[in-house]
Amino acid sequence: QQPVQSPQAVILREGEDAVINCSSSKALYSVHWYRQKHGEAPVFLMILLKGGEQKGHEKISASFNEKKQQSSLYLTASQLSYSGTYFCGAAHAGGTSYGKLTFGQGTILTVHP
Amino acid sequence: SAVISQKPSRDICQRGTSLTIQCQVDSQVTMMFWYRQQPGQSLTLIATANQGSEATYESGFVIDKFPISRPNLTFSTLTVSNMSPEDSSIYLCSAAARQAIQETQYFGPGTRLLVL
Numbered sequence: 001q002q003p004v005q006s007p008q009a010v011i012l013r014e015g016e017d018a019v020i021n022c023s024s025s026k027a028l029y030s031v032h033w034y035r036q037k038h039g040e041a042p043v044f045l046m047i048l049l050k051g052g053e054q055k056g057h058e059k060i061s062a063s064f065n066e067k068k069q070q071s072s073l074y075l076t077a078s079q080l081s082y083s084g085t086y087f088c089g090a091a092h093a094g095g096t097s098y099g100k101l102t103f104g105q106g107t108i109l110t111v112h113p
Numbered sequence: 114s115a116v117i118s119q120k121p122s123r124d125i126c127q128r129g130t131s132l133t134i135q136c137q138v139d140s141q142v143t144m145m146f147w148y149r150q151q152p153g154q155s156l157t158l159i160a161t162a163n164q165g166s167e168a169t170y171e172s173g174f175v176i177d178k179f180p181i182s183r184p185n186l187t188f189s190t191l192t193v194s195n196m197s198p199e200d201s202s203i204y205l206c207s208a209a210a211r212q213a214i215q216e217t218q219y220f221g222p223g224t225r226l227l228v229l
Contacts, residue, residue, distance in 0.1 A: 002155075029214040037177045041220040044114075049215050081137070087155065089212065091214040098145050103156045 001026065003090045005104035012078050012111045014025060020073040020107045031071040031077030032089040032101060033062055035082075045073070075109070083111045115140055115208050117221035125227045128198055132193045133202045134224045136206035141186040144209040144217070147179070149202045156205065162189040 003024045010018050022031060034042035035078045046056055048064035048071055056062050060082075062073045075082055085108050089101035116139040124131050138147065145162040161169040163165055168181035183189040193200050205223045209216040 003121055007187045032218065034220075041117075044217050047215055047217060060175060089156075090220075099162060099209055099214060099218075100158060101218060102147060102158070105155045 001090075002102055003028070003031075003088055003104040005086075005088060005107050007107060008105070009108040011109070012083075012109070014080060014111055014113055015077050016111075018075045018078060018109060019089075020075075020086050020106050020109070022071045022073070022090075023071050024090060027068040028090045031062075031064060032091060033071075033073050034087045034089065034103075035084045036087065036106075037101040046086040052094075078109075078111045080111050080113065081108055085109070114217070115142060115219045117154040117206060117208055117219055119206060119221040119224050121224060122222065124226075125130045125229065127229055128197055131192055131194045131198065132192050132226060134204055134206075135206075136189045136191070136221055137189045138208045140210075141207040141212050143186075144216070145183060145189045145190070146207045146209075147181060147191045148205045148207065148220075149201050150205060150223070159191070162191075162206075164171075178207075181186065193226065196226075199229045201226055214217055 006021045015033045033045040036042040051066040051068045054061050064071045085106045089105045118137045120135045145160040148156040150156050158171050159174045160179050162183040165184045180192045203223045207218045207220045209218045
């Protein structure tokens with residue numbers, strides 16, 4: 001089942017903050033966050049595994065709620081280089097599905113000077 | 114981290130022909146996947162490329178249309194057969210060192226396919 005991302009698009013000025021959400025109706029085994037710039041491959045940002053987990057650093061961090069049904073990506077003091085499309089991927093467990101990802105529809109982030 | 118290369122990087126093909134895309138990983142990996150990404154859209158998993166056995170296809174994708182090979186732990190191919198304009202898309206391969214929900218998947222640069 002595809003996770004749902006919100007918002008679909010965000011426009012920021014340099015230095016502003018943004019939050020991107022990724023939600024599922026069922027508990028996720030893990031959430032993987034990626035950023036993709038136009039014409040390039042998705043680049044891995046981070047994985048969250050445990051309910052209540054928070055990780056990352058000062059500028060880009062993420063959380064996973066206790067029920068493991070929602071993850072949020074936090075972009076602080078945005079820079080021009082943050083522009084791109086952000087995807088969350090939900091990992092599957094069990095049988096031959098183990099480890100494959102189902103991606104959300106993506107959030108387009110644009111940072112202006 | 115794994116470094117993944119794909120060939121060709123782009124191609125323009127005629128309707129009814131087939132194209133084979135190669136994916137090479139710089140280290141041995143357990144899992145290799147093939148995705149399709151329409152312009153401006155999300156990534157859709159086509160199949161898991163299994164080493165030494167038939168690929169595992171997702172709903173809506175069949176072996177006759179997208180045959181996949183994986184002869185060893187570092188290489189896989191995806192063939193797009195009997196192409197139509199609807200097959201125009203970006204095809205990406207990804208790899209993960211282990212079959213685990215916490216394992217990072219790394220992506221190749223993609224193959225941009227246009228079918229006329």
